[in-house]
Amino acid sequence: MNNQDFPLTLQGENPPMVRFDKVTKRYGDLTVLDSLELDVRANEMVTIVGPSGSGKTTVLRMLMTLEHINEGVIYVDGRPLTHMEKDGQLVRANKSYTREVRKDIGMVFQQFNLFPHMTALENCTEAPIQVLGLSKKDAEERAVELLEMVGLDDKIDQYPARLSGGQQQRVAIARALAMRPKVMLFDEVTSALDPEVIGEVTQVIRKLRVKHDLTMLMVTHQMGFAREISDRVCFFYNGSIVEQGAPEEIFSNPKEERTAEFLSAVLEAN
Ligand SMILES: Nc1ncnc2c1ncn2[C@@H]1O[C@H](COP(=O)(O)OP(=O)(O)OP(=O)(O)O)[C@@H](O)[C@H]1O
Numbered sequence: 247m248n249n250q251d252f253p254l255t256l257q258g259e260n261p262p263m264v265r266f267d268k269v270t271k272r273y274g275d276l277t278v279l280d281s282l283e284l285d286v287r288a289n290e291m292v293t294i295v296g297p298s299g300s301g302k303t304t305v306l307r308m309l310m311t312l313e314h315i316n317e318g319v320i321y322v323d324g325r326p327l328t329h330m331e332k333d334g335q336l337v338r339a340n341k342s343y344t345r346e347v348r349k350d351i352g353m354v355f356q357q358f359n360l361f362p363h364m365t366a367l368e369n370c371t372e373a374p375i376q377v378l379g380l381s382k383k384d385a386e387e388r389a390v391e392l393l394e395m396v397g398l399d400d401k402i403d404q405y406p407a408r409l410s411g412g413q414q415q416r417v418a419i420a421r422a423l424a425m426r427p428k429v430m431l432f433d434e435v436t437s438a439l440d441p442e443v444i445g446e447v448t449q450v451i452r453k454l455r456v457k458h459d460l461t462m463l464m465v466t467h468q469m470g471f472a473r474e475i476s477d478r479v480c481f482f483y484n485g486s487i488v489e490q491g492a493p494e495e496i497f498s499n500p501k502e503e504r505t506a507e508f509l510s511a512v513l514e515a516n
């Protein structure tokens with residue numbers, strides 16, 4: 247990669263909150279993301295859909311810096327995520343720089359990933375105290391407010407094992423929000439849930455669209471929810487975006503044959 251090709255920061259009138267600038271990710275011979283270009287505007291809700299193995303989760307994992315980038319640069323709120331300036335060029339950033347930029351990003355996973363030995367409240371206060379340096383009192387105030395927002399005011403002192411899947415996922419959302427991220431990533435957050443509790447989680451995400459100043463990037467197989475909630479839907483195929491647009495365009499009138507085939511297969515399966 248020639249780092250001179252990439253800006254040191256994104257400036258101007260209205261820089262995107264997230265930019266993938268020609269990002270390539272390989273595992274051995276397998277190219278999972280192929281020079282991906284994707285911008286997400288501040289406060290936009292973008293949903294990524296596409297066949298299994300097309301690279302959707304990898305996009306989110308790259309943003310969480312859980313994966314090494316092979317080529318290209320990711321910018322978050324104008325700053326490169328895994329690179330920093332040296333002598334007018336971008337070079338690989340050290341871990342402490344990247345950790346700082348990554349504070350702007352929160353992620354909710356399919357499998358909740360709560361700390362089992364901590365109550366709902368403790369799950370939500372741990373990182374704000376340890377990472378942001380909040381006092382216990384301030385962190386608890388923030389956590390209680392968020393647990394109320396996700397409808398769990400009566401479960402504050404419960405351990406995850408005593409909560410339903412939907413309740414655990416709502417704690418996971420509150421926990422991510424407690425770090426006050428600018429960007430929230432949702433990776434198949436309803437896939438591990440029983441059908442009857444999916445609604446309580448999607449309801450919380452709907453609420454976030456209205457209540458919070460958040461940029462959101464979501465991977466989901468729930469096409470109905472994607473259609474209803476997204477500002478923009480990106481259809482992934484083999485590590486690239488083959489089609490993107492407003493949900494009504496993508497779902498009602500896909501221009502790409504691969505998108506149409508995928509959507510009809512999904513609708514048939516349902
Ligand atoms: N650690 C890894 N090592 C090797 N290959 C990997 C690794 N992680 C992911 N892959 C491969 O990368 C490709 C993209 O994976 P990814 O999880 O991003 O797909 P996806 O579109 O999210 O799929 P799904 O809808 O099934 O979750 C797949 O072919 C997967 O097997």
